Amino acid sequence: MKITQGTFSFLPDLTDAEIGAQIDYALAHGWAIGVEYTDDPHPRNFYWELWGNPMFDLKDAAGAMLEVQACRKAHPQEYVRVNAFDATRGFETTRLSFIVNRPTTEPGFLLKRHEVAGRQIQYTIESYATQKPEGQRYE
Amino acid sequence: MGSQAERYKSGVMPYAQMGYWDADYVPKDTDVIALFRISPQDGVDPIEAAAAVAGESSTATWTVVWTDRLTACEAYRAKAYRVDPVPGAPGQYFSYIAYDLDLFEDGSIANLTASIIGNVFGFKPLKALRLEDMRIPVAYLKTFQGPPTGIVVERERLDKFGRPLLGATTKPKLGLSSKNYGRVVYEALKGGLDFVKDDENINSQAFMHWRDRFLYCMEAVNKAAAATGEVKGHYLNVTAATMEDMYERAEFAKELGSAIVMIDLVIGYTAIQSMGKWARRNDMILHLHRAGHGTYTRQKTHGVSFRVIAKWMRMAGVDHIHAGTIVGKLEGDPNVIKGIYSICRDTYTKQNLEQGVFFDQDWAGLRKLMPVASGGIHAGQMHQLLTYLGEDVVLQFGGGTIGHPQGIQAGATANRVALEVMVKARNEGKDIWNEGPQILAEAAKWCSPLRAALDTWKDVTFNYTSTDTADFVPTATAS
Amino acid sequence: MNSATSAPETVDLSTLLADSRVTEVLDELDRELIGLTPVKARIRDIAALLLVERARKQLGLAGGSPSLHMSFTGNPGTGKTTVALRMAQILHRLGYVRKGHLVAVTRDDLVGQYIGHTAPKTKEILKKAMGGVLFIDEAYYLYRPENERDYGQEAIEILLQVMENQRDDLVVILAGYADRMETFFRSNPGLSSRIAHHLEFPDYLPVELEQIAQRMLAAMQYRLSGSGLAALHEYIPLRMKQPHFANARSIRNALDRARLRQANRLFEQKGRQLDREALMTIEGEDLRASRVFT
Numbered sequence: 001m002k003i004t005q006g007t008f009s010f011l012p013d014l015t016d017a018e019i020g021a022q023i024d025y026a027l028a029h030g031w032a033i034g035v036e037y038t039d040d041p042h043p044r045n046f047y048w049e050l051w052g053n054p055m056f057d058l059k060d061a062a063g064a065m066l067e068v069q070a071c072r073k074a075h076p077q078e079y080v081r082v083n084a085f086d087a088t089r090g091f092e093t094t095r096l097s098f099i100v101n102r103p104t105t106e107p108g109f110l111l112k113r114h115e116v117a118g119r120q121i122q123y124t125i126e127s128y129a130t131q132k133p134e135g136q137r138y139e
Numbered sequence: 140m141g142s143q144a145e146r147y148k149s150g151v152m153p154y155a156q157m158g159y160w161d162a163d164y165v166p167k168d169t170d171v172i173a174l175f176r177i178s179p180q181d182g183v184d185p186i187e188a189a190a191a192v193a194g195e196s197s198t199a200t201w202t203v204v205w206t207d208r209l210t211a212c213e214a215y216r217a218k219a220y221r222v223d224p225v226p227g228a229p230g231q232y233f234s235y236i237a238y239d240l241d242l243f244e245d246g247s248i249a250n251l252t253a254s255i256i257g258n259v260f261g262f263k264p265l266k267a268l269r270l271e272d273m274r275i276p277v278a279y280l281k282t283f284q285g286p287p288t289g290i291v292v293e294r295e296r297l298d299k300f301g302r303p304l305l306g307a308t309t310k311p312k313l314g315l316s317s318k319n320y321g322r323v324v325y326e327a328l329k330g331g332l333d334f335v336k337d338d339e340n341i342n343s344q345a346f347m348h349w350r351d352r353f354l355y356c357m358e359a360v361n362k363a364a365a366a367t368g369e370v371k372g373h374y375l376n377v378t379a380a381t382m383e384d385m386y387e388r389a390e391f392a393k394e395l396g397s398a399i400v401m402i403d404l405v406i407g408y409t410a411i412q413s414m415g416k417w418a419r420r421n422d423m424i425l426h427l428h429r430a431g432h433g434t435y436t437r438q439k440t441h442g443v444s445f446r447v448i449a450k451w452m453r454m455a456g457v458d459h460i461h462a463g464t465i466v467g468k469l470e471g472d473p474n475v476i477k478g479i480y481s482i483c484r485d486t487y488t489k490q491n492l493e494q495g496v497f498f499d500q501d502w503a504g505l506r507k508l509m510p511v512a513s514g515g516i517h518a519g520q521m522h523q524l525l526t527y528l529g530e531d532v533v534l535q536f537g538g539g540t541i542g543h544p545q546g547i548q549a550g551a552t553a554n555r556v557a558l559e560v561m562v563k564a565r566n567e568g569k570d571i572w573n574e575g576p577q578i579l580a581e582a583a584k585w586c587s588p589l590r591a592a593l594d595t596w597k598d599v600t601f602n603y604t605s606t607d608t609a610d611f612v613p614t615a616t617a618s
Numbered sequence: 619m620n621s622a623t624s625a626p627e628t629v630d631l632s633t634l635l636a637d638s639r640v641t642e643v644l645d646e647l648d649r650e651l652i653g654l655t656p657v658k659a660r661i662r663d664i665a666a667l668l669l670v671e672r673a674r675k676q677l678g679l680a681g682g683s684p685s686l687h688m689s690f691t692g693n694p695g696t697g698k699t700t701v702a703l704r705m706a707q708i709l710h711r712l713g714y715v716r717k718g719h720l721v722a723v724t725r726d727d728l729v730g731q732y733i734g735h736t737a738p739k740t741k742e743i744l745k746k747a748m749g750g751v752l753f754i755d756e757a758y759y760l761y762r763p764e765n766e767r768d769y770g771q772e773a774i775e776i777l778l779q780v781m782e783n784q785r786d787d788l789v790v791i792l793a794g795y796a797d798r799m800e801t802f803f804r805s806n807p808g809l810s811s812r813i814a815h816h817l818e819f820p821d822y823l824p825v826e827l828e829q830i831a832q833r834m835l836a837a838m839q840y841r842l843s844g845s846g847l848a849a850l851h852e853y854i855p856l857r858m859k860q861p862h863f864a865n866a867r868s869i870r871n872a873l874d875r876a877r878l879r880q881a882n883r884l885f886e887q888k889g890r891q892l893d894r895e896a897l898m899t900i901e902g903e904d905l906r907a908s909r910v911f912t
Contacts, residue, residue: 001368003367003368003369004331004367004368004369005298005300005368005369007299007300007301007559007562008562009557009559009564010331010552010555010556010559011556011559011560011563011582012585018563018567019453021567021568022563022566022567025566025567025568039786040322041368042368043298043364043368043369043370044298044300044370046295050614055745057746058745058746058748059717059719059746059748059749059750060716060717060748060749060750060787061749062716062745062748062749062784062787062788063744063745063746063747063748063749064745066278066741066745083300084301089486090485090486090507091291092289092291093294093295093300093301094295094301095295095300095301096300096301096566097298097300097301106365108365108368109364109365109366109368110365111361111365118356119354120355120394120395121357121358122396123357123358123361123396125361125364125365127368
């Protein structure tokens, strides 16, 4: 399967030129660029690992692309995403976030059903990948 | 005005002389200001009419009463301080009326509305009356909770940024059994929508009891989340006959792990505020369907403008509000709708007469309300929707998803692909207003659900004259 | 820019020039900086070369991306940073640099104090400069062979890499005293070979320095009296012979000191009413008080 997190995940994978164009859009708005990676694709895993601190004061995507490529090289079989942060009043949050690297095979999620009172079920989803320890999840 | 004795002698006196008209009055920062569109009966002086509205929405009655003198009545009297003829509409006047903060109960929409619109709308000397806009002082706003979640936190909970959210109402509106209903929800969410919703009159009927609906919908939501790796939701409608029933339904939704519940406007302002409080205490996103508003918001001359309703709802505390689509099947002039969206989303709304926004409004840190665009929109309009409505909006494609020739999943995928490709193009600097159709056509080459959607609905438009348009065209100066 | 299936047959250079709006920047440079005739001529040459490169590309001729890295040598106060800024604008308007901003640094911005500190520091600067021009003043301080614990060499390695492999992303301008830059380049032939254009910034002539002084005063709304003008005329050649002469900067300092003396002079006369004329005028005595005249 293919997890469809991030803003452009229903489109074909973005080329480096397309990634650069999105980063340029974010920089034109004065947003900071952050690169993150993870091997735990659970939808409520919000804190992916930081690849360096977010980059402020960039004027051009080329600088950020260096970090994107370095992260992909260091973690080729993990998810890598680019985030754009907006510090203006009323937002102070992420404005754009999209995946730029995926493991070759994505095993998907197990839906666990735990029956409780009446007809109720308590649900948990668990990524098949995380059934293996960190570092061995995507071979 | 003459001496106090003169003023309070028994008998009838024009409102303008009773102190309800004061052309020199400068509104205080702490005053609540209301702007009414007044259509006086023939022969009634506009200033007297404005004063009468001020009076009848504050302390007056139709004759002088001595008991006024037991109060600091000058403070409690609302003051009409400005009357302007409406451009291009003879016989109509914009009247600005200021109300002292002490007239209102802290944090109570029920009281605010009972005060402003509770008495005056049936007043005989007026042919028609419309509450156009209100300026709420920061001092009063601070007594309200506001949206329990707000746009920023909602996105952070869903982990979805940079694009509008996508939803759909299950169709047919009525009649599906719970199990079949849940099937529709599963298909739509799996195909790519973020949310599906109950319709406003899906509460608990013979064909589907609420508990069954909630159980099957949460099965669908969780299955779809596992299939996609995304946070998904279904707005479970907790509208019911009594508050107690509503709490029971909301609690069940929470137990089942839903991220979001919905209520209808017809439950009333008090119930809405109660649900806002409950939602915050229970980390629940609260969606409001504006059921019934069209009875009083749509005609320009009489009623309450939806922009005022939106303000009240942001104060009362809801996270989503249906606010118009512009290009869909329901009423919506582009400028007026943009004005309403500003009121929902700004941290500081600026006066914009072309959009019908009459006042600067400092929102005093109240969270932002996510507008929802729903009603007759389809993927072929994505470039128009994104241009008109921006990014912080929920686009709901009910028929546009469920009516897709290749099935519901395909319908959802078509909408999601159309949206993402349009956002990507916009970010790349393309002129999506003009190139939109080509951009969609390009994407349709590799996405057959989108191609089918465009083929099915490409000629559908809803072009009727708006009944509710702004009065100020771009050449007018902001007075 | 259209992706034509076949290249056009002819190109009009004056249209290309007009479209690029480079002439505006060149004219502004002319207005802003007095003298510097050889530098301005060189800049026009470079602009012409790059414009022709663009034209050649339009007609489908081979080119390869030209090397744009430069060195600016000359004494302090001769306009190197100002010219670097205008160069960034010219490169941007001709399409050789994507954003056209200037990041000006010295050695301390690039080099760290301990192991592992330099690479991230240099990379941070590079990332911020990408899309524009990186101006490194007194670049020779990067190289300190006598200190074996110096980390400047690491910064130089990184710079070399970027100057070679990311020519489309960044233009580097190294600046400093002519003799020291020459030594620096001889010890780092890799750097020297990547520099395409060497610009020398001559010292200003005395008459040019007078004009600069007049401009500075006018901008501050001061003026020289007849005696002031005469004093300035004598002051400049004398000052130029003194050590640590920094051209325009030294003139600026001299004028600031003259203003100080004028203020004191006026203060002595605080009894009488002073008009605009009096407050604006620098007299000869305000300049002649300088040590240079002893």
